[in-house]
Amino acid sequence: MSSVIVTIKRPDLLTFTMPLVAVLGAMFGFVTGNIYGDPWIGLIGGAVAGAALAGGLAQITKINRRIKIWGTAIFLGLVGAAVGGLGGLFGGFIVGVSMGWFATWVGSGKYRAGVPTYYTPSQVLWHNAFLFICAFVFFFLIAPLIPVVWLSFNAENFFTFTPEMLSFKAEGYSLKHYRDFLGTDEWMVPLKNSLIIAPIATIISVSLGTLAAIGLSQSHVPGRQTMMAILISPMIVPLIISATGMFFFYAPLGNWLEVNLGLNQSFVGYVKVILAHAVLGIPFVIITVTATLVGFDKSLTRAASNMGANPVTTFFRVQMPLILPGVISGGLFAFITSFDEVVVVLFVGSARQQTLPWQMYTGLREQISPTILAAATILVAVSILLLLTVELLRRRSERLRGMSPG
Numbered sequence: 001m002s003s004v005i006v007t008i009k010r011p012d013l014l015t016f017t018m019p020l021v022a023v024l025g026a027m028f029g030f031v032t033g034n035i036y037g038d039p040w041i042g043l044i045g046g047a048v049a050g051a052a053l054a055g056g057l058a059q060i061t062k063i064n065r066r067i068k069i070w071g072t073a074i075f076l077g078l079v080g081a082a083v084g085g086l087g088g089l090f091g092g093f094i095v096g097v098s099m100g101w102f103a104t105w106v107g108s109g110k111y112r113a114g115v116p117t118y119y120t121p122s123q124v125l126w127h128n129a130f131l132f133i134c135a136f137v138f139f140f141l142i143a144p145l146i147p148v149v150w151l152s153f154n155a156e157n158f159f160t161f162t163p164e165m166l167s168f169k170a171e172g173y174s175l176k177h178y179r180d181f182l183g184t185d186e187w188m189v190p191l192k193n194s195l196i197i198a199p200i201a202t203i204i205s206v207s208l209g210t211l212a213a214i215g216l217s218q219s220h221v222p223g224r225q226t227m228m229a230i231l232i233s234p235m236i237v238p239l240i241i242s243a244t245g246m247f248f249f250y251a252p253l254g255n256w257l258e259v260n261l262g263l264n265q266s267f268v269g270y271v272k273v274i275l276a277h278a279v280l281g282i283p284f285v286i287i288t289v290t291a292t293l294v295g296f297d298k299s300l301t302r303a304a305s306n307m308g309a310n311p312v313t314t315f316f317r318v319q320m321p322l323i324l325p326g327v328i329s330g331g332l333f334a335f336i337t338s339f340d341e342v343v344v345v346l347f348v349g350s351a352r353q354q355t356l357p358w359q360m361y362t363g364l365r366e367q368i369s370p371t372i373l374a375a376a377t378i379l380v381a382v383s384i385l386l387l388l389t390v391e392l393l394r395r396r397s398e399r400l401r402g403m404s405p406g
Helices: 013-035 039-059 066-105 121-142 147-152 178-183 185-216 223-229 239-261 266-294 299-308 311-340 345-349 356-367 369-400
Strands: none
Touching: 013 039, 013 066, 013 299, 039 066, 121 345, 147 239, 147 299, 147 369, 178 369, 185 223, 185 266, 185 311, 239 266, 239 345, 266 299, 266 311, 299 311, 311 356, 311 369, 345 356
16 A cells, blocks of 8 residues: 655745744733833834744754753743743743744644645635634633632632732632632532532433433424424523513412422422523533434334334333433533523522522622632532533544544
């Protein structure tokens, strides 16, 4: 078998590599100059430093690409440490990794490695520009979380960075807000309520949403498009409108349960919030399970029926194992929706059903406490773990259906 060897031509250093790296250096220099009060000098200095870096790395041909990147990071980190201390060391290292990678990526012609050889220069430019646009969008979505996580370790009861924090001194950091969160009933009771309400609402959402998705996936069901639109409407209608409607529906229902069945008021409050959150979670389950059923081979269920299996056995032994990743993904989205929801709880629940988001909202409105930042950081960590689980399940689903290699 013959193999095709594609040689990537290095771009011109003076007219291509150095100007591009100079632009990136100017951007970093502008930001750094703003920190020290003179952005335009930083912009010019960054452009000169970027061009010089590109030229210097291009002359070093006997050193591995990774060594160039880490060498640049260490060098700029030391420069930053000399100018701004520990904070400058960290910032310089990040800038060094970015500049070193970009300079070697452009200078070696690697920017053409991911595109077909027949692409024109404008197509190559758009391909890479699109990737950078996606990266910047992702960065601006994630960037607001960085100050929240950072400030949650503040040793003072402030929502601002102290000089000790900016200098990365040990006395500027503390776990006191996490101790306040984990060690007081003010936060533990709402957390317990959230851990009671969210799982039960998720179970209801998954059960009803999965059955609805399977039913709506049958082509012989009349009006299934209309029913699908109605069932997913809670994620389309503004939440404040949904919450108002739920209030007028669940308030009489709660009174009826208390008067006619003699149920405890607190228990009825939990029932109302759980049912309301289940309604919000069902659309996510329907959408994810329906997407999984698109690639489902219906001949498997027919074969199971021909072998004598009843519908329940066919569902649990044949259909459910194959759509399980979609079911779990929908359940995770339903759980996140219930765990993070605050508007519906304010309308439907009472003080006894105060959830963690409700407590955070109350804390921001009535008392500014950095403990809210610790709670937010924990919620972010939980959300990241759940999203990683969803991604792993998505890949497993693709492998089971033969859409990706194992």
